[in-house]
Amino acid sequence: ANGVTTITATTNNGKKARCSVLVRDKVSTRLNGHNITLPGSDDRIYFLDVTDKDKGIWKASDAIIIVSNGKYALIDTGKQMYSNRIIKYLRDLRIKELEFILITHAHEDHIGGCSNIIDSGIKIKRLYIKSLNNGKSDAEYKLRVNQIIKKAQNAKIPVREVSRVNALKTTLGDFT
Numbered sequence: 001a002n003g004v005t006t007i008t009a010t011t012n013n014g015k016k017a018r019c020s021v022l023v024r025d026k027v028s029t030r031l032n033g034h035n036i037t038l039p040g041s042d043d044r045i046y047f048l049d050v051t052d053k054d055k056g057i058w059k060a061s062d063a064i065i066i067v068s069n070g071k072y073a074l075i076d077t078g079k080q081m082y083s084n085r086i087i088k089y090l091r092d093l094r095i096k097e098l099e100f101i102l103i104t105h106a107h108e109d110h111i112g113g114c115s116n117i118i119d120s121g122i123k124i125k126r127l128y129i130k131s132l133n134n135g136k137s138d139a140e141y142k143l144r145v146n147q148i149i150k151k152a153q154n155a156k157i158p159v160r161e162v163s164r165v166n167a168l169k170t171t172l173g174d175f176t
Contacts, residue, residue: 043068043174048089050082061109065089068173074101074117076110083113087120099172100126102162103148106141114148118155127152128168131161 008018046065061078063086072095078086090098101124103111111129118124129149132142152159162168169176 042070046089046093048078048086050078050085061112063089063113065093065095066172066175067093068175071099071173072097073099073172076104077101077113077117079109080112080116083116086113087117087122090117090120090122095122097123098125100124100128100170103127103129103145105130106132106145108144111144111148115151118151118157124152124155124157126170127157127159128162128170129159131163 002023004020004022006018006020008016010016044067046067048063048065050061050063061082062076063078063082064075066073066075072090072093074086074090077083101114101117103114105111114127127148129145132145149159149161160168
């Protein structure tokens with residue numbers, strides 16, 4: 001709701017930090033040279049914690065859930081070894097349908113879990129995936145992307161390859 005609230009965080013050893021937050025129904029601003037208005041609605045972004053430390057090395061992985069007015073999307077799908085965590089996050093949030101999955105690039109920590117998420121029973125309306133045709137990608141990346149595209153097509157999920165030439169503009173709830 002509109003107004004000011006204070007968020008307080010307390011550490012295990014008793015240290016505290018406070019932050020005041022102003023909530024407004026709509027926010028008008030400029031972003032990258034464009035005038036934008038952000039609606040006051042039920043919009044959220046979840047940065048999923050899908051990283052482990054293995055033999056002293058952090059094994060990073062990337063997945064982000066976007067929510068706007070009851071519509072859901074997933075950006076990247078993390079490593080295959082973490083896909084069950086991502087599926088659990090989706091189910092914990094009671095997400096039964098994704099408007100789209102957007103794969104930003106073909107590194108394992110961004111695309112690895114896509115097959116398992118397609119197989120999870122969560123409905124996926126569209127898959128956007130970065131095209132490899134115009135970039136320098138090795139054979140392993142191309143194979144991985146082609147496997148995901150084939151799996152999506154077999155599951156009757158429309159696929160659109162996105163590139164600088166074939167740019168993407170889509171909507172999700174209040175977001176464009």
